[in-house]
Amino acid sequence: MNLINEEITHKVFGEGNIVDQDASFITIEFNNDTKKFVYPNAFGKFITLNDQNTAKSLKKILSKREIxxxxxERKRQEEKEQQALERRHREKLKNNRIHESSQIVFWLDEEEQQNVFTDWQVFTGKVQSGKSKGQPNRATRVSTNSAGLLTAREPDQAETERRILGLYMVNETxxxxxxxxxxxxxxxxxxIELTDQEAEKMLFWNYYINKSYPNRTKWNSGKYRYFDNVWTAQILKDIIALKTDEAQIKESKKFLEYFCQMNALDMNNIPEANGALKQ
Incomplete structure (x- = not known):
């Protein structure tokens, strides 16, 4: 806003006239002196424009600038907090070695398939033998860096048809x-919850592989098993490619970013899936 030749009133020096202006300063000529002031900070504190219309226009500009x-400043603070969070996480990684297979994959029964996307929690099942028989299983590897992978297949389907229905990060506490x-x-x-059509394209055995028996697609028994960290990143990457809704794509990308941060993975260098069905 060009303020040259505008008349002003200064709280101390009285009446004056603006004779020069740049992005950072204005120069005002008073009766016996010429002084330079910081622009626009001096307005509203020490200097008032005499012309009311010009003063209103300047006030709008200053209000916009203040916003x-x-x-x-909020963005700087958020970035500062994020950097502090990342530093704390890096320190945590140094002090607590992350297991390479600290994710958990569940075989959901029919009732769980109906409830899991409402409750967003899964039961690990009960110990089947020994002195702890009947007590809930403790998934000891699972922690704040873990994701819970949700899978199922129909009773009349082959194990190779096991679908990924969705996944979630474990509660941070x-x-x-x-x-x-x-x-x-x-x-x-x-x-993340996948539609039926999306789940049909996300087969569990495209990612999981028994390294001793690479062609085997057999779950055997048990409610859950541990899952490789990199495989989970591969699944998230493929979900992002599968999604068409922009909001869901954005949410999936945030999920992948958080997951990689929590598991010390480079999200830009995730290898292609190479599970048993791809052998």
Whole structure:
């Protein structure tokens, strides 16, 4: 806004006239002196424009600038907090070695398939033998860096038809070795539910492989098994490619970013899936 030749009133120096202006300063000529002031900070504090219309126009500009500066400061603060979070996470990784297979994959029964996307938690099942028989299983590897992978197949389907129905990050306060009830709750922000059509394209055995028997597609028994961290990143990457809704794509990308951060993985260098069905 060009303010040259505008008349002003200064709280101390009285009446004056603006004779020069740039992005950072204005120069004002008073009766016996010429002084330079910071622009636009001096307005509203020490200097008032005499022309009311010009003063209103300047006030709008200053208000807009103030809003922009507040937004910029909030962004700086958010970035500062994020950097602090990342530093704490890196320190945690140094002190606590992450197991390469600290994800958990569930075989959901029919009732769980109906409820899991409402409850967003899964029961690990009960110990089948030994002195702890009948007590809830403790998934000791599962912690805040873990994701819970949700899978199912129909009773008349082959194991190769096992579908991925969705997944969630484990609640940020959860520790499997301290859990007594066998329930693995989800993180409130990181949850993905696949449609039936999407699940048909996300076959579990495209990712899982028994390294000793690479062609074997056999679950055997048990409610859950542990799952490789990299395989989970591969699944998230493929879900992003599968999704067509922009909001869901954005949410899936945030999920992958958080997952890789929590598991010390480079999200830009995730290898292609190479599970048993791809051998």
């Amino acid at each position: 922009e500066e507040e937004a910029l 959860f520790a499997g070795n301290l859990s007594d009830d066998g329930m693995i709750p989800s993180h409130a922000a990181f949850r």
